[in-house]
Amino acid sequence: MQKNKNNFFEQVYEVVRKIPEGKVMTYGQIAEKVGTKDARKVGWALHANPDGSDVPCHRVVNKNGRLAPGYAFGGPDEQKNRLITEGIPFSTKDKVDLKRCSYEI
DNA sequence: CTCTTGACCATGT
DNA sequence: AACATGGCCAAGA
Numbered sequence: 001m002q003k004n005k006n007n008f009f010e011q012v013y014e015v016v017r018k019i020p021e022g023k024v025m026t027y028g029q030i031a032e033k034v035g036t037k038d039a040r041k042v043g044w045a046l047h048a049n050p051d052g053s054d055v056p057c058h059r060v061v062n063k064n065g066r067l068a069p070g071y072a073f074g075g076p077d078e079q080k081n082r083l084i085t086e087g088i089p090f091s092t093k094d095k096v097d098l099k100r101c102s103y104e105i
Numbered sequence: 106c107t108c109t110t111g112a113c114c115a116t117g118t
Numbered sequence: 119a120a121c122a123t124g125g126c127c128a129a130g131a
Contacts, residue, residue, distance in 0.1 A: 008128085027113055038126050043112040048129080057112080068112040 008034060012045040012055075019059045022087040023103035024096050026063045033105050039063075047071070058082040065095040 011034035019025050027039035034042070039062070046057045051073050058079045061067055072079045083096060091097035 031113085036127080038128085039113040040111065040125095041113090041127060044110095044128065045112090047112050049112095060112080062113060064114095071112045 008036075008041065009045050009049065011035070012042055013049065016046070016055045016057065016060055019056065019103055022101060024059045024061050024083070024088055024098070024101045025103050026061060026098070028063055029103075029105065030060065043068075059086070059088075061096050061098075063098075065091060065098045067094065067096070069094075 012030060015030050015033050016025065027042040030042045031037060031039045036042075042060075043062075046055070046060060049055050049057065051057060057073065058067075067079045067083075080090070080094065084090065089097040089100045091099070
C-alpha cells in the first residue's frame, strides 16, 4: 500500500471516476465531496492529473455549466463533442445543461 | 521559506 | 453580459 501523499488527488479522481454517463459534476460539488471548499484545488488537481487515464475530466464543469476553454485536453470543441457523445444535454452551444445532468452527491 | 500561478466562485461596477 | 477584485488553498520555481 502506498502512502497517500496526494490524498486530495485520489479523492478527486475517485469522485470524478464515479460520475455516471450522461451526468456532469461541478468543481464546487467535487470540492465539497472531497472535504474542501475550494473548487480551485479541484481544477488544479485535474490539471495535474494524468489525463487520458481513468478520470473523465470532460464530465467536470464549473458551476456556470461552462467548460474549460483553452485549458482542456484538446479544446472546448473536443470536450463538447465528448459530452454530446456521452449523452450530456446542452443548454447552450458552450454550456452544459446542469439542470438535467447535475449529478448530486 | 517567499512569490507567482491556477481547469474556481462570489460580488461589485 | 463583460470586466475587475478578493478569497481560499496547494504546487512549482
